[in-house]
Amino acid sequence: xxxxxxxxxxxxxxxxxxxxxxxxxxxxxxxxxxxxxxxxxxxxxxxxxxxxxxxxxxxxxxxxxxxxxxxxxxxxxxxxxxxxxxxxxxxxxxxxxxxxxxxxxxxxxxxxxxxxxxxxxxxxxxxxxxxxxxxxxxxxxxxxxxxxxxxxxxxxxxxxxxxxxxxxxxxxxxxxxxxxxxxxxxxxxxxxxxxxxxxxxxxxxxxxxxxxxxxxxxxxxxxxxxxxxxxxxxxxxxxxxxxxxxxxxxxxxxxxxxxxxxxxxxxxxxxxxxxxxxxxxxxxxxxxxxxxxxxxxxxxxxxxxxxxxxxxxxxxxxxxxxxxxxxxxxxxxxxxx
Amino acid sequence: xxxxxxxxxxxxxxxxxxxxxxxxxxxxxxxxxxxxxxxxxxxxxxxxxxxxxxxxxxxxxxxxxxxxxxxxxxxxxxxxxxxxxxxxxxxxxxxxxxxxxxxxxxxxxxxxxxxxxxxxxxxxxxxxxxxxxxxxxxxxxxxxxxxxxxxxxxxxxxxxxxxxxxxxxxxxxxxxxxxxxxxxxxxxxxxxxxxxxxxxxxxxxxxxxxxxxxxxxxxxxxxxxxxxxxxxxxxxxxxxxxxxxxxxxxxxxxxxxxxxxxxxxxxxxxxxxxxxxxxxxxxxxxxxxxxxxxxxxxxxxxxxxxxxxxxxxxxxxxxxxxxxxxxxxxxxxxxxx
Numbered sequence: 001x002x003x004x005x006x007x008x009x010x011x012x013x014x015x016x017x018x019x020x021x022x023x024x025x026x027x028x029x030x031x032x033x034x035x036x037x038x039x040x041x042x043x044x045x046x047x048x049x050x051x052x053x054x055x056x057x058x059x060x061x062x063x064x065x066x067x068x069x070x071x072x073x074x075x076x077x078x079x080x081x082x083x084x085x086x087x088x089x090x091x092x093x094x095x096x097x098x099x100x101x102x103x104x105x106x107x108x109x110x111x112x113x114x115x116x117x118x119x120x121x122x123x124x125x126x127x128x129x130x131x132x133x134x135x136x137x138x139x140x141x142x143x144x145x146x147x148x149x150x151x152x153x154x155x156x157x158x159x160x161x162x163x164x165x166x167x168x169x170x171x172x173x174x175x176x177x178x179x180x181x182x183x184x185x186x187x188x189x190x191x192x193x194x195x196x197x198x199x200x201x202x203x204x205x206x207x208x209x210x211x212x213x214x215x216x217x218x219x220x221x222x223x224x225x226x227x228x229x230x231x232x233x234x235x236x237x238x239x240x241x242x243x244x245x246x247x248x249x250x251x252x253x254x255x256x257x258x259x260x261x262x263x264x265x266x267x268x269x270x271x272x273x274x275x276x277x278x279x280x281x282x283x284x285x286x287x288x289x290x291x292x293x294x295x296x297x298x299x300x301x302x303x304x305x306x307x308x309x310x311x312x313x314x315x316x317x318x319x320x321x322x323x324x325x326x327x328x329x330x331x332x333x334x335x336x337x
Numbered sequence: 338x339x340x341x342x343x344x345x346x347x348x349x350x351x352x353x354x355x356x357x358x359x360x361x362x363x364x365x366x367x368x369x370x371x372x373x374x375x376x377x378x379x380x381x382x383x384x385x386x387x388x389x390x391x392x393x394x395x396x397x398x399x400x401x402x403x404x405x406x407x408x409x410x411x412x413x414x415x416x417x418x419x420x421x422x423x424x425x426x427x428x429x430x431x432x433x434x435x436x437x438x439x440x441x442x443x444x445x446x447x448x449x450x451x452x453x454x455x456x457x458x459x460x461x462x463x464x465x466x467x468x469x470x471x472x473x474x475x476x477x478x479x480x481x482x483x484x485x486x487x488x489x490x491x492x493x494x495x496x497x498x499x500x501x502x503x504x505x506x507x508x509x510x511x512x513x514x515x516x517x518x519x520x521x522x523x524x525x526x527x528x529x530x531x532x533x534x535x536x537x538x539x540x541x542x543x544x545x546x547x548x549x550x551x552x553x554x555x556x557x558x559x560x561x562x563x564x565x566x567x568x569x570x571x572x573x574x575x576x577x578x579x580x581x582x583x584x585x586x587x588x589x590x591x592x593x594x595x596x597x598x599x600x601x602x603x604x605x606x607x608x609x610x611x612x613x614x615x616x617x618x619x620x621x622x623x624x625x626x627x628x629x630x631x632x633x634x635x636x637x638x639x640x641x642x643x644x645x646x647x648x649x650x651x652x653x654x655x656x657x658x659x660x661x662x663x664x665x666x667x668x669x670x671x672x673x674x
Contacts, residue, residue, distance in 0.1 A: 231674065234602045234636050241601075254591055257603050264578075264601040265571045266594050299571055337568065 008187075011079040011293035013108070013156035015148070015178055016067025017140040017164050018085030020092045020099075023123040023317065024059040031124060031132050038126065041133040049136035052122050061092075062319055063099040064121060065140070066194060066282050067162040069318045073286025073308060075104035076324045079293065082106040082152060084178075086143040092118035093139075103319075108152055112139055125316055129275055144170035148178045154185030157293045158216070160285065163194035166202045179213045188245075190216035192285055193223035200226055215245040216292075218285045224249050233257075246298070248305065250284055252277075258302050267302035270310035279318030284309040290328075300335055307331050345524075348416040348630035350445070350493035352485070352515055353404025354477040354501050355422030357429045357436075360460040360654065361396040368461060368469050375463065378470040386473035389459050398429075399656055400436040401458060402477070403531060403619050404499040406655045410623025410645060412441035413661045416630065419443040419489060421515075423480040429455035430476075440656075445489055449476055462653055466612055481507035485515045491522030494630045495553070497622065500531035503539045516550045525582075527553035529622055530560035537563055552582040553629075555622045561586050570594075583635070585642065587621055589614075595639050604639035607647035616655030621646040627665075637672055644668050 031038050034052055044052070053059075063072070065085065074081040083100055087093035089111035096118060097107040119138030123131050143165070153159050159182040165171040179189045191214045193199050199206055206227055210217055217240065221233050224247075228239040233249075237257060240247045246260040251269075258265040287308030291301040307327050311320045368375050371389055381389070390396075400409070402422065411418040420437055424430035426448035433455060434444040456475030460468050480502070490496050496519040502508040516526045528551045530536050536543055543564055547554055554577065558570050561584075565576040570586075574594060577584045583597040588606075595602040624645030628638040644664050648657045 231671075232605065234604055234639075237601075237603055238636070254605075259601070262599055264574075264596070266574055266603060267571055268569065268591075299575070302571075334568075 008155050008157045009080065010082045010106070010152070010156035012071060012074045012158045012160050012289050013082040013084065013153055014067040014071040014160040015084040015143075015165065015174070016162040017065045017119065017137060017143075018063070018068060018087045018096055019065040019119040019121045019135065019137070019140060020096050021062045021064035021121050021123055021318065022053065022056070022059045023062065023125065024056045026057055026124045026126060028126050031126060036124070036132050036134065038132050039130050041135060044134045044136050046117060046136055046138070049120055049122060049134055052134050053120070056122065056124065061095055061099065062317070063096045064318060066164065066192065067160060068100060068105070069279050069282035070160060070285045070289070071105045072100065072103045072319060073283045073324070074290050076320055077286065077290040077308075077328060078325050079290040082108045082156065084108050084147050084149065084152075086139050086147060087111050087118045088116060088139045089113050090117050092120060108149060109147055112142070114139060114142070116142060129316060131276065131278065131316075141168045141171065143168070143174055145174045145177045148174050148181065150181040153178055153181040153187065156187060158188045158190050158289055160190045160192070160289065162192050163198045163202070163206065166205060167198065176213075188215040189213055190218065190285070190289065192218040192281060193227065196222040196226040199223050203227065203229070210240070211243050217244045217247045218250070218281065218288070219247070220250045220281055221252070248284070248288055248302065250281060250309070256284070256302055256306060258298050260298055263298060265299045265302050267299065267306055270306040272310040272314045274313050276316045277313050279312040280309045282318060283312040283320065300332070303331050303335060304328060345492055345494045346417065347419045347443070347489070347493035349408060349411045349495045349497050349626050350419040350421065350490055351404040351408040351497040352421040352502065352511070353499040354402045354456065354474060355400070355405060355424045355433055356402040356456040356458045356472065356474070356477060357433050358399045358401035358458050358460055358655065359390065359393070359396045360399065360462065361393045363394055363461045363463060365463050368463060373461070373469050373471065375469050376467050378472060381471045381473050383454060383473055383475065386457055386459060386471055389471050390457070393459065393461065398432050398436065399654070400433045401655060403501065403529065404497060405437060405442070406616050406619035407497060407622045407626070408442045409437065409440045409656060410620045410661070411627050413657055414623065414627040414645075414665060415662050416627045419445045419493065421445050421484050421486065421489075423476050423484060424448050424455045425453060425476045426450050427454050429457060445486060446484055449479070451476060451479070453479060466653060468613065468615065468653075478505045478508065480505070480511055482511045482514045485511050485518065487518040490515055490518040490524065493524060495525045495527050495626055497527045497529075497626065499529050500535045500539070500543065503542060504535065513550075525552040526550055527555065527622070527626065529555040529618060530564065533559040533563040536560050540564060540566070547577070548580050554581045554584045555587070555618065555625070556584070557587045557618060558589070585621070585625055585639065587618060587646070593621070593639055593643060595635050597635055600635060602636045602639050604636070604643055607643040609647040609651045611650050613653045614650050616649040617646045619655060620649040620657065637669070640668050640672060641665060
């Protein structure tokens, strides 16, 4: 069932929207001053993102985006990860590449020379730990098939794609080309459904993908029920069984369910105090794919996935702060006990 | 998969310890005056149960015991249920038979003429809704193979047995005889593991039963992990798959998981405010077996089971107070929607 890392240079190559997360701590009144709705995520223009950025306090920059967070998580576990995404040849683009490489992910795309700047997500954290976000997608959404490095994909055990790519026609073509390259090389294709609204926008295409092109599916409860237009989790579970080789369905505090042919695992959520759920799904996928590409059984993949998700929701931000290798060691020790 | 009620006179015949629940509301100080530990369940002698009973306030008597509660639940859904259990030919014994029959369960045992009185469970409810219990098992534990009515069992779609029976050697023989009679007649044998301490007392025998004699197993998380001596739910799930035709594993607020060969269902707990968890497992089994013997698929069996369990934990006492037939109607309507 597991992939064979010995014949590959990377465990996971991820493709997704490249976004620099720009995180600052702000007093409550600043949110109102900026005309933002507390706790919201708003898509904004280049001009607006620059205006808000100019008025933010001291900030921390992190190379973000869902698939990139997963690649970073794989690398933080000690796995070999690469990322394909489009940034501009500007300050934020260079920062993006540098930051991702600093956590051990190979940034496998050349910054673009075009006029559109690098995408950014401004994250304003108020004293109650609430995040108010302004996202400018920027050049990330201009990713096209020319970014798909068939050779790199062929040297990676798993190709990991985010559903958000489906929002842009050119990225959709890139998605298809990448999946074909992976399968031609005998590799696995993994997809995260990303978001229930994203699923609603592309439902038929996603059902088609899950049934045909995807080997490993990641989805949370609202995404998988949206995919099959059903009300309850069990009904969605019945639909997805047999549609792809492995489906890992996450359910927040209810844990996750992994189905793979006749195999079914019901995995508990890893106990933790929830501070900020950002990155939970991304790190679940990271833990799962790291374990999967290192020859672990599916129950262990699920346990490591849950532990990684628990780490990232126990603090602000989508990047783990604890040592994921010691988390791995304690999960494996508990499973052997 | 489902049994064929058209060829039977009963949907479920249950065998278990017959205990009259004697329920009273008491002030906090009464618990201390009686020398009881608030919230505890103590097994007591006939003399002690009489002493405590004499000092209790006005009480309500209900025919209880785990398997009897399940039989009553099946009847309250409109199913056809019978109960086999040993009571004495005394006031509480006659009350037991009368009360069970009043909710539509055929009480299929003749009260015993011996010296041991009918078993009772005194339930003292304090103003904080806590239950302090004194249980005298009485003649219920003297049930033996002579109580096993092969003809009645042959006319019932499902034989339902409680694990507590295994605590008495004579009841164990009765258990085996009943299971053999059910299988000879082509009926299904269902077992509830009853309690994790009960499982620890009889682990090897229960593993043997689950693997051989039991078609439908009910267990909660602590019981099924005790059965297989494992730490986590998923590990127990992997063990039980394939050991019996159907396993319905309950997980309190995490819902339940039903496995039956290749079929797996992950069912949510029915939302409710928990007042008193007594009877949750008994009513889960009632809803499940009622649906099962009425030709419903396993996901519907699980949904009806969860709804029945939610009803009984929303108030004090092990007997539903809402109309289970309207609960059934709303569950079926929701599943059709």
